[in-house]
Amino acid sequence: MNVRLNLMTGAAALVLLAGAPVAAQEAQDGSGGPDAVSLTIYNQNIALVEDTRSLTVPAGRSRREFPGVSASIRPETVGLSGRGLSxxxxxxxxxxxxxxxxxxxAVGDEIGIVRTNPGSGAQExxxxxxxxxxQGVVLRVGDHIEVLRDDGVPTRVIFDEVPENLRPRPTLSVTLDAEGAGQxxxxxTYLTTGLQWKADYVARFNERAGRLDLTGWITLTNQSGVTFTxxxxxxxAGDVSLINNNSPYGRGYPQPPRPAVRGNGTEQGGAQGLADVYIYPLPEPVTVANNQTKQVGLIDVADVPASKRYLFEADSFTTxxxxxxxxxxxxFSNDRASGVGTQLPAGVARVYVNDETGEPRFIGEDQVAHTPAGSDIVITTGQAFDVTVQPRVVSSQAAPKPAYYRWRTRFEMEYAVRNARSEAVVVEVRQHGLGRDTRLEDQSIEGVVQDANTIVWRVPVPANGETVLTAAVVTGG
Incomplete structure (x- = not known):
C-alpha cells in the first residue's frame, strides 16, 4: 500500500503540510515512548538512561521497535532486560x-507536482x-528540465511512499527471543551524549554580621535529540573514567582536565555515595525538552557563619x-554546624553584598571545586586595592649547612602591610619558595610553617594604618 505525503515549497525550504502514517514495518510497533524514564547525568557530557516500557510480546522471536530513544545514543552500550527475554x-x-x-x-524516482492558479484556484x-x-530540487517534467522554486505560484509535491530507512524520530529496533507470550x-539502559549539567551558587554576604545566605542551582542542558518527560x-559529582576512542568529546581526543577536590572533608553529607562519586537526586521528576536548558534547586540555606579573608602570596624571596x-x-564551612552539611559539586559561585541602601551588588565570582562535607569553601572575589603588601629582602646570606645540603640561606624579610580602609583588617601573608628544614627566627609576629613550601603569618593592620612584619627565614636544599 502506498502512502501519499503533500509538501509545499517555501522561500528557502520545503515545508511539510500534511503527513500520513509511516509505511507498514516488519517489526511490531512499540509504545510511542517510555512509560517511565530515569536519568543519571555526569559532568562529562554523558548520561545513563533507564527506559521502561510495558510490552506484549509473542512467544519465540519477534522484532520490536523502541521509538523515542536519544538521537545521541551510543548503540554499543544498549542493554535490555525483561522476564524471559533475550x-x-x-x-x-x-x-x-x-x-x-x-x-x-526520491532522486531518480517520480513524484507528483500540483500547481494552483492563484487567480482561478484551478489545480494542475x-x-x-x-x-x-x-542545494535545490532539479526535475524533469515532460521534455524539459525545471527547478522547483518559490515563484509565487502555490506548489505541492506528492510522494508515493515514505522510504523505510526514514523514521519520524530516532528508533531502536531489537529482535527478541521470548520464552512465552504475554505482557x-x-x-x-544506554549511555548517551548531549546531556550535561553544572552547578551554580549565589552567596549573599553580610560582612558586618559575618553571615551569608547560600542558594545553589543545578542547570540541565539537553541536546540529545529527544525530550525526556x-x-x-x-x-x-565526580568524574568517571572514559576511554578516549569512545569519548563524547570526539574520537581520539583526550579527556578534559578533571576538576580538583578541595578540602579535607570530615563529614558524611546528604548526597548518596557510590564508588567514590556522589549522586544528587533532584527533588522531583523533571521534563527536559530537547534543546532546552532547565534549572532545578540544589540547596537553599540562610545565616551561614562566614568571614572575609585578605591574602597575599609571595612565590619567592624577592623585593x-x-x-x-x-x-x-x-x-565558610559546609559542615552541619553551619547549616550546610552536604557535599557540594563543583561550580561557579557568585557573591553579592548589600550597599548602603540595602541593594545587592555583585562583587565577584569564583570556580568552586568538588567539596566534601565538613570542608572550608573559599570564594575568591577579586583584589582589594586599599589593602596592599610590599615585601623586601633586607639581607640574604649563606647559612651553615650540613654536607648533604647543596645550599642553605638565611633571608631577613620585611613585609609592609598597609590598610586604607576605615576598619581594621587581618591579612594572611604566605611565603613560598622554601627548601628543606625551614626555620623561623626573629619574628615580629609569630608564623607557622604550614607545609614544606609555605609559611603563614596572620598580620593585624589598624584602620588607615600600616603594620610591618619582619622575620628571618633559614631554609636550604
Missing amino acids: VVEQNFDYDLLTPDKLMQS TQRATVLAAN RDVTL NADTRVV ETDPRAAEVAVI
Missing part, C-alpha cells in the same frame, strides 16, 4: 524523516522525475618595587 539483534535508525531527506530519497497535476536534490515490563533525575593588592575571598 536479545538476538539490535539496530539503531537515526536517519530522520524531514522534507529535505524525503526529497533526497504533473508527474516529474527528481534529478537532483542538493511484561522491559527496561532499556517526567524523568527521575540524578546528577553525579617588590611597588605594593601589591591583597586577594579578597569569602570563607
Whole structure:
C-alpha cells in the first residue's frame, strides 16, 4: 500500500503540510515512548538512561521497535532486560524523516507536482522525475528540465511512499527471543551524549554580621535529540573514567582536565555515595525538552557563619618595587554546624553584598571545586586595592649547612602591610619558595610553617594604618 505525503515549497525550504502514517514495518510497533524514564547525568557530557516500557510480546522471536530513544545514543552500550527475554539483534535508525531527506530519497524516482492558479484556484497535476536534490530540487517534467522554486505560484509535491530507512524520530529496533507470550515490563539502559549539567551558587554576604545566605542551582542542558518527560533525575559529582576512542568529546581526543577536590572533608553529607562519586537526586521528576536548558534547586540555606579573608602570596624571596593588592575571598564551612552539611559539586559561585541602601551588588565570582562535607569553601572575589603588601629582602646570606645540603640561606624579610580602609583588617601573608628544614627566627609576629613550601603569618593592620612584619627565614636544599 502506498502512502501519499503533500509538501509545499517555501522561500528557502520545503515545508511539510500534511503527513500520513509511516509505511507498514516488519517489526511490531512499540509504545510511542517510555512509560517511565530515569536519568543519571555526569559532568562529562554523558548520561545513563533507564527506559521502561510495558510490552506484549509473542512467544519465540519477534522484532520490536523502541521509538523515542536519544538521537545521541551510543548503540554499543544498549542493554535490555525483561522476564524471559533475550536479545538476538539490535539496530539503531537515526536517519530522520524531514522534507529535505524525503526529497533526497526520491532522486531518480517520480513524484507528483500540483500547481494552483492563484487567480482561478484551478489545480494542475504533473508527474516529474527528481534529478537532483542538493542545494535545490532539479526535475524533469515532460521534455524539459525545471527547478522547483518559490515563484509565487502555490506548489505541492506528492510522494508515493515514505522510504523505510526514514523514521519520524530516532528508533531502536531489537529482535527478541521470548520464552512465552504475554505482557511484561522491559527496561532499556544506554549511555548517551548531549546531556550535561553544572552547578551554580549565589552567596549573599553580610560582612558586618559575618553571615551569608547560600542558594545553589543545578542547570540541565539537553541536546540529545529527544525530550525526556517526567524523568527521575540524578546528577553525579565526580568524574568517571572514559576511554578516549569512545569519548563524547570526539574520537581520539583526550579527556578534559578533571576538576580538583578541595578540602579535607570530615563529614558524611546528604548526597548518596557510590564508588567514590556522589549522586544528587533532584527533588522531583523533571521534563527536559530537547534543546532546552532547565534549572532545578540544589540547596537553599540562610545565616551561614562566614568571614572575609585578605591574602597575599609571595612565590619567592624577592623585593617588590611597588605594593601589591591583597586577594579578597569569602570563607565558610559546609559542615552541619553551619547549616550546610552536604557535599557540594563543583561550580561557579557568585557573591553579592548589600550597599548602603540595602541593594545587592555583585562583587565577584569564583570556580568552586568538588567539596566534601565538613570542608572550608573559599570564594575568591577579586583584589582589594586599599589593602596592599610590599615585601623586601633586607639581607640574604649563606647559612651553615650540613654536607648533604647543596645550599642553605638565611633571608631577613620585611613585609609592609598597609590598610586604607576605615576598619581594621587581618591579612594572611604566605611565603613560598622554601627548601628543606625551614626555620623561623626573629619574628615580629609569630608564623607557622604550614607545609614544606609555605609559611603563614596572620598580620593585624589598624584602620588607615600600616603594620610591618619582619622575620628571618633559614631554609636550604
